[in-house]
Amino acid sequence: xxxxxxxxxxxxxxxxxxxxxxxxxxxxxxxxxTDLVIGLRSGDFQPHCLIDITRIEExxxxxxxxxxxxxxxxxxxxEIASSHLIKRYGKVLSDAASEIGSxxxxxxxxxxxxxxxxxxxxxxxxxxxxxxxxxxxxxxxxGREVPVFQLFKGPYETALKPHEILAQIKxxxxxxxxxxxxxxxxxxxxxxxARMSVALVLRLEKGTIEDIRISIGAVTxxxxxxSDVERMLKGRMPxxxxxxxxxxxxxxxxxxxxxxxxxxSYKAPVLEALFVRAMRNALEAES
Amino acid sequence: xxxxxxxTSTIKFVLNGKSVQIDVPPHWTLLxxxxxxxGFTGTKEGCGIGECGACxxxxxxxxxxxxxxxxxxxxxxxxxxxxxLGSRESLHPLQQSFIDHGAVQCGFCTPGILMSSKALLDxxxxxxxxxxxxGISGHLCRxxxxxxxxxxxxxxxxx
Numbered sequence: 001x002x003x004x005x006x007x008x009x010x011x012x013x014x015x016x017x018x019x020x021x022x023x024x025x026x027x028x029x030x031x032x033x034t035d036l037v038i039g040l041r042s043g044d045f046q047p048h049c050l051i052d053i054t055r056i057e058e059x060x061x062x063x064x065x066x067x068x069x070x071x072x073x074x075x076x077x078x079e080i081a082s083s084h085l086i087k088r089y090g091k092v093l094s095d096a097a098s099e100i101g102s103x104x105x106x107x108x109x110x111x112x113x114x115x116x117x118x119x120x121x122x123x124x125x126x127x128x129x130x131x132x133x134x135x136x137x138x139x140x141x142x143g144r145e146v147p148v149f150q151l152f153k154g155p156y157e158t159a160l161k162p163h164e165i166l167a168q169i170k171x172x173x174x175x176x177x178x179x180x181x182x183x184x185x186x187x188x189x190x191x192x193x194a195r196m197s198v199a200l201v202l203r204l205e206k207g208t209i210e211d212i213r214i215s216i217g218a219v220t221x222x223x224x225x226x227s228d229v230e231r232m233l234k235g236r237m238p239x240x241x242x243x244x245x246x247x248x249x250x251x252x253x254x255x256x257x258x259x260x261x262x263x264x265s266y267k268a269p270v271l272e273a274l275f276v277r278a279m280r281n282a283l284e285a286e287s
Numbered sequence: 288x289x290x291x292x293x294x295t296s297t298i299k300f301v302l303n304g305k306s307v308q309i310d311v312p313p314h315w316t317l318l319x320x321x322x323x324x325x326g327f328t329g330t331k332e333g334c335g336i337g338e339c340g341a342c343x344x345x346x347x348x349x350x351x352x353x354x355x356x357x358x359x360x361x362x363x364x365x366x367x368x369x370x371x372l373g374s375r376e377s378l379h380p381l382q383q384s385f386i387d388h389g390a391v392q393c394g395f396c397t398p399g400i401l402m403s404s405k406a407l408l409d410x411x412x413x414x415x416x417x418x419x420x421x422g423i424s425g426h427l428c429r430x431x432x433x434x435x436x437x438x439x440x441x442x443x444x445x446x
Binding site: 038052101 | 294296312313314316335336337340343346349350351352354355356357359360362403406421422424425426
């Protein structure tokens with residue numbers, strides 16, 4: 001049984017900030033509800049008030065301004081997957097959004113919700129890491145911009161204050177000749193939570209890796225770039241031996257961050273294979 | 288703290304083409320409203336957590352899990368359920384095709400799959416097999432193994 005609560009539908013961000021402030025931590029924001037409604041049903045959440053932010057127009061837009069793409073917090077995964085702007089300038093994100101859950105979940109779930117739920121397995125997080133995305137956070141006290149990776153304190157735990165709203169995600173447009181890859185592994189293709197994923201973007205210049213950014217999902221407590229491996233590959237020719245060595249380094253980084261677990265003997269070689277696959281996809285893709 | 292069940296809000300929405308205005312407790316889901324208050328029991332409750340797709344309805348034309356939608360979300364919007372698809376006298380082409388192809392066994396997943404199939408065909412009248420599979424990927428069917436369902440949808444696209 002879900003206990004009762006009041007339900008507010010502010011039309012402006014200002015109004016939403018006021019409401020959240022006035023409830024002093026006893027209200028929760030709701031967007032798509034794909035995680036929150038399950039938590040209400042199980043009793044994990046017992047808010048006095050839900051503030052539905054999906055009727056705030058300015059949070060529902062995907063825009064470009066000069067070299068920056070901005071995505072409102074309540075833009076759904078379906079909208080991201082089909083956005084021409086994101087497919088052009090941040091394909092690694094639209095690819096990941098298109099593989100989340102099921103069509104029904106993608107029509108409800110939002111990018112902001114995926115971030116603030118802070119699941120280690122959230123599919124949009126590795127792409128946001130390789131996009132070097134940053135978040136616009138607002139509250140009654142004002143606004144701040146912060147790199148997305150700094151929003152996470154641990155699994156299911158963000159650094160947002162109770163009265164703060166994640167309003168927008170922004171990233172610099174990727175160069176058009178960049179190669180993207182997002183690969184995910186789950187128990188089955190549809191409606192399954194990722195066991196592990198790899199997101200990367202890379203640029204080749206005369207056969208050498210001129211730039212590369214890599215992130216892995218679901219196998220570390222919080223999302224991060226893997227700069228050790230990026231450094232290893234930058235300026236080098238993407239030869240098979242090098243990619244294999246890099247893949248071993250990827251699984252070492254996973255172990256450094258997550259420790260040795262009963263599943264490690266499975267995850268290490270599989271993550272390595274997934275990384276190699278992601279590299280191949282990117283190298284074989286039309287840039 | 289349980290608050291009084293009688294605390295309600297009024298919502299207005301369009302259900303299968305007809306305007307509905309009703310008082311509902313804010314913590315109810317759309318699924319509960321449809322089944323327990325409005326008597327639209329064609330929409331099924333399977334898992335209740337957005338995994339099985341049995342409760343799929345169309346919200347502004349898009350398939351969604353009615354078990355994950357709190358009722359106030361539908362205020363001012365349009366909902367379609369299987370009851371709005373066809374009638375006993377004149378079935379929707381998808382419904383007829385499901386019967387013709389043996390795509391219904393126990394029938395529990397059928398209303399939801401019909402709604403996702405309708406949304407798919409509204410958007411893309413001639414999907415290929417992969418697009419059909421993707422379109423119904425948010426549904427579990429434990430009887431048919433999906434083949435008959437895919438064939439039933441495919442047959443409609445060839446008409």
